[in-house]
Amino acid sequence: MVDTRGSTPSAQETFMQMAQASGLRGRLFLTLGLLLLVRLGIYIPIPSIDRARFAAEAANSPVFGLLDVFSGGGISALGIFALGILPFINASIIMQLLTSAIPALENLQKNEGEQGRRQISQYTRYVTLGWAIIQGIGISFWVREFASTTNELAFIASTTLALAAGSMFVVWLGELITERGVGSGPSLLIFVNIVASLPRALGQTISLARADSSSIGGILLLTVIFLVTIVGIVFVQEGSRKIPIVYAKRQVGNKLFREQKSYLPLRLNQGGVMPIIFAYSVMSLPLALAQYTQNLTLVQVANLLAPTSWFYIPVYFVLILFFSYFYASLIINPVDLSQNLKKMGSSIPGVRPGKATAEYIEGILNRLTLLGALFLCAVAIIPTAVERATGITTFQGLGATSLLILVGVAIETSKQIQTYVISQRYEGMVKQ
Incomplete structure (x- = not known):
């Protein structure tokens, strides 16, 4: 028998476990079932709305495609799951900003362990509910002119409710996927919504190529850029800087443990897909408010931040940089990390423990975050610039931003499945 301990599961072993292991198979079926339920809920209509008139009006909206992607077509369908996971994403951004600004919340996250994290999760749900109500009211005012009822107040109240x-039901399903399914529930919900928008974009692209043969060159160029982007995303998502660590000699009882060497891995892209998701959400907020309220000032701001505007790229660039550094600071605190290394009796060769170690780690982390953020900016901006130069707008709202999310979520989910397969492998060895 070949000893496979410690090795990455092969594709054959992974698929065998998915088919044979009841635990993993049950998790997969639960995940797929809940994702299917969310997709079906999008097409359960909100009553008292003339959808034909609404669809005609929404198709002419300059910001509609951007808002409709993360909802998986939910806004265009005006179903009860139209908001989807969007309020939860916005609430997560708000809570992470508040956690870094309010000491009590920061203490809950860092020092209260699992109980503190559960409390912050509960606060996030409350913020999600409030944000869902605000967005629901905004959509209600937006679509009230298409209502088939004369009681405007009752229509706004029922639509908001x-x-x-x-939205709260979708958030609960996402948490259920995280706890009892496979992968991160909110990330998978976004993944499925983006995948659901792909057939429409591909169909529009094929129709464009058939109608205008001169656009084929631009379509092929975009396809090549997307393929290169996928390869780059995989390398960056898996890339890390390994900082060597030395554990000092120590004696426990009569045993003397020799000096041991290890390493501290720092990922090139600490935040994964989250910085670009947060930047995307912030960019879409003024667009949504302008669409809901029709306020002249907000409409002007929305036009400046629309994908067709030249201000879109620099603002998007700055937001991705900001959220990359912000998210990296939430994941790794150099001061806490240096203190933990000191408590464990370990150190980085050539660096004094304490403050010097914290400054050394912070310097490396800043450089890695800058490289990762610049890559995210390139992934988000270059295809958009090529779309604008070639005039191929059928992928507007999808593009490399969605591609990064798709690849990132796929990598993280596959890693979790591989981790489960490895645990099953060890359980099998113990039983033998």
Whole structure:
């Protein structure tokens, strides 16, 4: 028998475990079932709305495609799950900003262990509910002109209630996927919504190529850029800097443990897909407010931040840089890390423990974050610039931003499945 301990599971072993292991198979079926339920809920209509008139109006909106991607077509369908996971994403951004600004919340996250994290999760749900109500009211005012009822107040109240309740139900399903399924529930919900928008974009691209043969060159160029982007995403997502660590000699009882060497891995892209998701959400917020309220000032701001505007790229660039550094600071605190290394009796060769170690780690982390953020900016901006230069707009709202999310979520989910397969492998060895 070949000893496979410590090795990465092969594709054959992974698929065998997915088919044979009841635990993993049950998790996969649960995940797929809940994702299917979310997709079906998008097409359960909100009552008292003339959808034909709404669809015609929404198709002419300059910001509609951007808002419709993360909802998986939910806004265009005006279903009860139209808001989807978007309020939860916005609430997560708000809570992470508050956690870094309010000492009490920071203490909950860092020092209260699992109980503190559960408390912050509960606060995030409350913020999600409030945000869902705000967005529900905004959509209600937006679509009230398409209502088939004359009681405007009742229409706004019922529509807001349906949208907020639907969004909270989707959030609960996402948490259920995280706890009992495979992968991160919110990330998979975004993944499925983006995948659901791909057939429409591909169909529009094929129709464009058939109608205008001169656009084929631009389509092929975009396809090549997307393929190169996928390869780059995989390398960056897996890239890390290994900082060597030395554990000092120590004696426990009569045993003397020799000096041991290890390493501290720092990922090139600490935040994964989250910085670009947060930047995407912030960019879409003024667009949504302008669409809901029709305020002249907000409409002007929305036009400046629309994908067709030249201000879109620099603002997007700055937001991705900001959220990359912000998210990296939440994941790794150099001061806490240096203190933990000192408590364990370990050190980085050539670097004094304490403050010097914290400054050394912070310097490396800043450089890695800058490289990762610049890559994210390139992934998000270059295809958009090529789309604008070639005039191929059928992928507007999808593009490399969605591609990064798709690849990142796929990598993280596959890693979790591989981890489960490895645990099953060890359980099998113990039983033998």
